[in-house]
Amino acid sequence: MATPILNLDDLISQDYKHGFFTQLEADAVPRGLNEEVIRLISAKKEEPEFMLEWRLKAYRHWLTMTEPHWATVSHPPIDYQAISYYSAPKSRKEGPQSLADVDPELLRTYEKLGVPLEERELLAGVAVDAVFDSVSVATTFKDKLGELGIIFCAFSEAVREHPDLVRQYLGSVVPYTDNFFASLNSAVFSDGSFCYIPPGVRCPMELSTYFRINARNTGQFERTLIIADRDAYVSYLEGCTAPMRDENQLHAAVVELIALEGAQIKYATVQNWYPGDKEGRGGIYNFVTKRGDCRGADSKISWTQVETGSAITWKYPSVILQGDNAVGEFYSVALTNHYQQADTGTKMIHLGRNTRSTIVSKGISAGHGRNAYRGLVKVAASATNARNHTQCDSLLLGDRCMASTFPYIEVKNPTARVEHEASTSRIGEDQLFYCQSRGISAEDAVSMIVNGFCKEVFNKLPMEFAVEAQKLLGVSLEGSIG
Amino acid sequence: MLEIRNLHVSVDGKPVLNGIDLTIPAGEVHAIMGPNGSGKSTLAYVLAGREGYQVTAGEVRYQGSDLLALTPEARARAGVFLAFQYPVEIPGVANIYLLKAALNSVRKASGLAELDAMDFLALIRAKLKLMGMDEALLYRPVNQGFSGGEKKRNEILQMAVLEPKLAILDETDSGLDIDALKVVADGISSMRDAQRAIVLVTHYQRLLDYIVPDRVHVLSQGRIARSGGPELAKELERHGYGWIDAGRSSPMGEGP
Numbered sequence: 028m029a030t031p032i033l034n035l036d037d038l039i040s041q042d043y044k045h046g047f048f049t050q051l052e053a054d055a056v057p058r059g060l061n062e063e064v065i066r067l068i069s070a071k072k073e074e075p076e077f078m079l080e081w082r083l084k085a086y087r088h089w090l091t092m093t094e095p096h097w098a099t100v101s102h103p104p105i106d107y108q109a110i111s112y113y114s115a116p117k118s119r120k121e122g123p124q125s126l127a128d129v130d131p132e133l134l135r136t137y138e139k140l141g142v143p144l145e146e147r148e149l150l151a152g153v154a155v156d157a158v159f160d161s162v163s164v165a166t167t168f169k170d171k172l173g174e175l176g177i178i179f180c181a182f183s184e185a186v187r188e189h190p191d192l193v194r195q196y197l198g199s200v201v202p203y204t205d206n207f208f209a210s211l212n213s214a215v216f217s218d219g220s221f222c223y224i225p226p227g228v229r230c231p232m233e234l235s236t237y238f239r240i241n242a243r244n245t246g247q248f249e250r251t252l253i254i255a256d257r258d259a260y261v262s263y264l265e266g267c268t269a270p271m272r273d274e275n276q277l278h279a280a281v282v283e284l285i286a287l288e289g290a291q292i293k294y295a296t297v298q299n300w301y302p303g304d305k306e307g308r309g310g311i312y313n314f315v316t317k318r319g320d321c322r323g324a325d326s327k328i329s330w331t332q333v334e335t336g337s338a339i340t341w342k343y344p345s346v347i348l349q350g351d352n353a354v355g356e357f358y359s360v361a362l363t364n365h366y367q368q369a370d371t372g373t374k375m376i377h378l379g380r381n382t383r384s385t386i387v388s389k390g391i392s393a394g395h396g397r398n399a400y401r402g403l404v405k406v407a408a409s410a411t412n413a414r415n416h417t418q419c420d421s422l423l424l425g426d427r428c429m430a431s432t433f434p435y436i437e438v439k440n441p442t443a444r445v446e447h448e449a450s451t452s453r454i455g456e457d458q459l460f461y462c463q464s465r466g467i468s469a470e471d472a473v474s475m476i477v478n479g480f481c482k483e484v485f486n487k488l489p490m491e492f493a494v495e496a497q498k499l500l501g502v503s504l505e506g507s508i509g
Numbered sequence: 510m511l512e513i514r515n516l517h518v519s520v521d522g523k524p525v526l527n528g529i530d531l532t533i534p535a536g537e538v539h540a541i542m543g544p545n546g547s548g549k550s551t552l553a554y555v556l557a558g559r560e561g562y563q564v565t566a567g568e569v570r571y572q573g574s575d576l577l578a579l580t581p582e583a584r585a586r587a588g589v590f591l592a593f594q595y596p597v598e599i600p601g602v603a604n605i606y607l608l609k610a611a612l613n614s615v616r617k618a619s620g621l622a623e624l625d626a627m628d629f630l631a632l633i634r635a636k637l638k639l640m641g642m643d644e645a646l647l648y649r650p651v652n653q654g655f656s657g658g659e660k661k662r663n664e665i666l667q668m669a670v671l672e673p674k675l676a677i678l679d680e681t682d683s684g685l686d687i688d689a690l691k692v693v694a695d696g697i698s699s700m701r702d703a704q705r706a707i708v709l710v711t712h713y714q715r716l717l718d719y720i721v722p723d724r725v726h727v728l729s730q731g732r733i734a735r736s737g738g739p740e741l742a743k744e745l746e747r748h749g750y751g752w753i754d755a756g757r758s759s760p761m762g763e764g765p
């Protein structure tokens with residue numbers, strides 16, 4: 028007599044909900060990478076000369092580099108010549124001037140994704156820059172922001188319209204020589220978001236970008252640059268999805284944040300790229316370089332990330348604490364299910380005096396998932412009275428998954444105080460049965476346990492996205508999640 | 510309330526329960542005793558619906574319907590409660606949160622409105638007092654870092670909150686100090702009423718001094734070797750379990 032009980036295995040194998048593919052006419056360059064392709068991308072975007080020069084320098088530097096392999100992730104070799112480096116939905120006019128110009132099919136895609144592009148949803152206070160494959164399709168709420176002097180637009184538009192700002196700040200946090208994937212991005216980046224908040228302005232709404240990889244065999248190489256001038260404030264949210272495909276797709280983005288004196292930037296990511304199927308076929312390789320620079324005194328940068336998607340996530344949103352009294356924060360939830368792998372964490376580089384950083388990392392592994400926290404806390408000789416607190420917790424669901432922690436601490440100033448706490452807990456059938464025997468279904472039990480575990484990080488997300496993130500984790504773990 | 514007929518259960522193909530017959534009417538308290546490994550916890554788990562126990566023969570009826578067909582949560586919502594011999598720790602989930610989720614899911618299943626935070630707090634405070642527990646335990650992760658005795662009290666607190674119809678308490682008295690035993694026993698006694706059946710799995714007469722059972726059953730090698738009134742427990746205390754097994758193999762059989 029079998030008792031029908033949901034077990035952990037059922038609970039952690041639901042299907043990916045954003046796996047649809049949109050039939051669109053696309054304008055793509057042939058696969059492969061060479062200087063011709065880079066010139067073509069630059070020309071398509073009508074870029075000024077300096078931009079092309081910068082791309083070519085990056086490309087030539089990239090040719091001298093080799094793919095790094097120090098992370099605890101494994102994947103078959105990537106054929107960089109098999110990727111198409113540019114794909115754009117063909118729109119009826121030259122470029123989308125307003126929502127009316129955007130392909131209705133595309134708008135339906137965003138609707139399915141729950142992106143609030145419609146004006147009425149915009150009243151809810153989200154300005155969205157949506158990046159589809161390689162181009163930015165619609166930037167909403169631009170006029171309202173413009174009145175405050177805030178620039179929020181597609182990166183390619185910023186290159187054309189605000190070349191001086193781009194030239195001044197691009198690559199100033201993540202130089203084109205930084206690492207293999209950042210160099211590749213610098214050479215071929217197709218679009219992304221640009222944001223500038225003028226001195227003393229507090230951006231009145233959450234700014235947000237949604238990225239989606241749609242076309243087959245394309246890589247997505249977007250670039251985001253956010254500058255908060257003196258005493259400015261901005262909160263920014265990025266969300267990502269991709270259709271289901273058997274092949275792996277590469278996503279190598281770069282995000283640079285610059286906070287000048289007294290400025291504050293909050294950057295939140297809800298990453299739900301296609302993670303691959305239950306056997307580990309397909310999925311996005313998410314190899315991303317994100318770094319913020321607290322360039323001025325009393326500035327603050329916070330990264331909050333909820334990473335539930337991608338076959339492989341490899342990213343370390345970091346903060347360089349240059350200005351005195353600068354504050355850096357990193358709050359992370361990373362979930363790996365099935366055969367997903369994540370090697371993620373942060374770097375806090377203390378250069379200024381009285382700089383403080385906080386790291387809270389919550390890793391959740393289920394199925395055969397592998398989850399590593401890797402974090403560097405560096406206190407330079409100049410950083411008198413630097414403080415760091417790191418808390419690193421792992422939650423294992425079932426007994427086939429893995430979690431590991433790699434904290435690196437380098438302290439060159441004796442006044443520094445650096446604390447590191449870590450914990451690992453395993454949730455198994457015992458805990459689930461205990462909850463069930465109290466009347467709570469196994470699904471609710473998993474979500475209760477996972478949400479309890481992540482609460483500290485969810486609290487850092489803007490309210491409506493915290494709810495989204497909570498749902499996403501539920502979906503990602505419930506019996507059918509993906 | 511509960512009728513168990515010819516229940517056979519194996520774990521990993523190994524027979525553990527070998528034909529249990531037991532009827533527990535509403536309003537009664539039954540004690541189940543028996544040596545280590547005789548199958549007491551197995552019986553409790555099978556009633557609560559734990560996975561990994563194969564019922565190879567027999568049936569269990571609860572309030573007239575087939576208990577074994579229900580999921581563990583459905584059993585709990587129908588009023589079955591198991592206080593664990595070894596309560597499970599759940600990191601990251603506050604004790605009060607589990608209690609509230611549990612109560613509301615049970616209430617919802619019986620068509621009652623869910624309690625809001627204020628009403629729930631008022632209810633839980635009253636129950637805490639009954640169990641002589643510190644409010645701080647509500648805000649700690651479920652059972653994590655609780656002392657052995659605190660874990661046992663916490664099980665009874667859950668019972669007091671959920672007000673089950675059939676409560677199975679697996680060695681809730683083990684590991685309690687003398688004062689705590691009294692508090693827990695009083696807590697259990699206060700729930701004794703005509704609508705509720707209580708099963709006490711215990712090794713000690715001490716608990717049964719506080720809560721005098723209507724019936725006592727002695728489990729041995731997966732069978733009920735002996736049933737009787739409260740005096741049976743006292744005899745066991747005097748003679749040990751060897752007495753039961755000896756009795757069973759003697760030509761005189763079970764009677765005096």
Ligand SMILES: Nc1ncnc2c1ncn2[C@@H]1O[C@H](COP(=O)(O)OP(=O)(O)OP(=O)(O)O)[C@@H](O)[C@H]1O
Nearest residue numbers: 520521525543544545546547548549550551552561
């Ligand atoms: N999951 C399991 N795997 C293997 N054997 C098991 C399992 N569960 C129970 N058993 C075996 O079944 C028998 C009965 O165990 P059970 O826990 O029911 O005993 P008990 O009467 O509760 O003992 P105690 O008084 O020590 O609590 C034991 O021999 C035990 O080893």
Ligand SMILES: [Mg+2]
Nearest residue numbers: 549550551594
């Ligand atoms: Mg036992």
